[in-house]
Amino acid sequence: MLTKHLFFFDTDGPIDRYKARLVEKGYTQTYGVYYLETFAPVAKLNTVRVLLSLAANYDWPLGKLTALIIYVDDMIVTGDDQAEMQNLQKYLASEFEMKSLGDLKYFLGIEVAKSKHGIFLSQRKYILDLLAETGMLDCKPIDTPSEQNHKLGLYHDQVPTDKKRYQRLVGKLIYLSHTRPDIAYAVSVVSQFMHSPSEDHMGAVDAYFEVSESDSCKGVNILHGHTYVEGYTDADWAGSVTDKRSTSGYFTFVGGNLVTWRSKKQKVVYRSSAEDEYRGMTQCV
Template sequence: MTQPQGFEDPSYPNHVCLLHKAIYGLKQAHRLWFATLSTYLKTQNFTLSSADPSFFHYNKDQIHIYILIYVDDILVTGSDPLYISSLISNLQKRFQTRNLGHLSKFLGIDFHRSAHGYHLSQQSYITDLLHLASMSTCKPLLTPLPSKYPADPNLQSPFTQPDLFRQLAGSFQFLTSTRPDIAFAVNKLCQHMHNPLILHFQLLKRVLRYLNGTSTHGLFLPKTKLHLSAYSDSDWAGNQLDRKSTTGYCLFLGITLLNWSVKKQTTIARSSTEAEYRSMAAVAADIIWTRRLCEDFLINLPPTELFCDNVSAMSIACNPIFHAQTKYIEIDHHLIRDSIQAKHIAVSHISTLDQPVDFFTKSLSSTRLATLRDKLMVLPTISLRDGDKDNPSTKLC
């Protein structure tokens, strides 16, 4: 180590600076900052969540306060506005902070509150993305992916600007925070980051054209019953190159879409039953985590209903006896079976026509896409009314 250029001490040329606090950019800076902040919150009788290390909660004497931390952005909400004001005042005394008022934007996501709930959107982010790709005036499309890929051999050549492809495809990943309708398309595009073809860039531009026509869409979080349900599905051997299946699932709290995932399975499934069973195991792990998180909010949930459209996979999950047909399925995927026996999950059958997870496992027609988009509460954002601006107790620091 040497002294920083311009700050050398001629009297002590072999000494180095002793830091009084961490500097941004150092590897250990964020760890030290979080340790300092979490230690202070614990002195204020906050408890660290066992499900999420960035989530703190305070539950005492009918006062419920919740704090969510992302580096140096802090979201505070709770049932007692006076306690929240006192907490923010104490934080300002201890740290150099700014009170940004009621929640309007957090981590690039716009929050609009109405009498019916919160509307989350990333319209400004989509506008910047279209400008980056020079497609601000492109013609909108009704679906993010075609039902059948073009077979033009000219599209099989390598794309000459792979860095641009990676930049745009990576930006899509953040956009899926409020746009589950493009999750499947983004998953497909990101599988070709290492060697994109002209075909893949054409598909990427199609997603941009779809976003241009739906830039005002986002997630709606209404007031709803505290009932957790889940749906799982898979597209067996859907990948034309390696014949691996795609896992898709989503979780609802009441009618609110809470969590979702699209992921290509790591191994090849020998049957549609195995592919569906792996999807059920994946959502089971997410259900267990969500139930632990709900406990921090003092929400007591009944067994979570898991809907699947494959009767054979349901039979394997509910049957405590191992069969020769299932011995090649890894033991860790039998987590779903243990969860059912512990009454954390209750498996139910659903018709394939009513399966909302088609959203995450295959390309859909414009009619089917619109139907599922409405079902998953992906709606145009609603402007704030003047009477709603002062209602939220959620604040941002």
């Protein structure tokens, strides 16, 4: 990533406007030479869920507290002081071109429904649009996103499939998992074969869409509760049939609400299940 600076000067010399943006020039940069990881300067969806959990749980007892969270050109403003939030919005509007959409109902493809019991997040419209795009609106629903003790892996006799379509569909599923923790593990599995997908892998992806169609109204409930932070972890020792590496999984609650979850293959092979579990706990913490 390169930072591009634009300066605008008045006739008498002082800077009238300043703007900075990130410009990706992948064709001139090499992994391991110019960068080791990618970074997007936006709020994580985990942070969004934590903020909504706090909004649902707290009566903001600190007084005059205002929270602002930004994702590219979308933002959420919340707090316990209406006048302070309005002042913040007026200030931002004086500096940037922006528009208030009122109470939060839709954010980054996520539907937000608020009631006296709390907040409900779902991606129903996203799922239906995705099924229509892939021609799977009339598919037969199934109950589980993956078979138990599945054997998905890389094999020398596998039949290749459309690589671009596979990568595009898996990318859609990754975004869907922001409100569907029930498919997190299944999506992490098919994400491991982006470079060399087979017909078996594509069949698994199609099955995930069938699950999504049957449960399009599912989502994440953010309810009034306590203010503790809780975390749970697990790992399947040597679960991969390809390289015997394990997959760690964790999920955490803030105020009794599920806000973060992840399922990811570990980087090395561990010699015991105990070592495997400790590594999983480390990732959670």
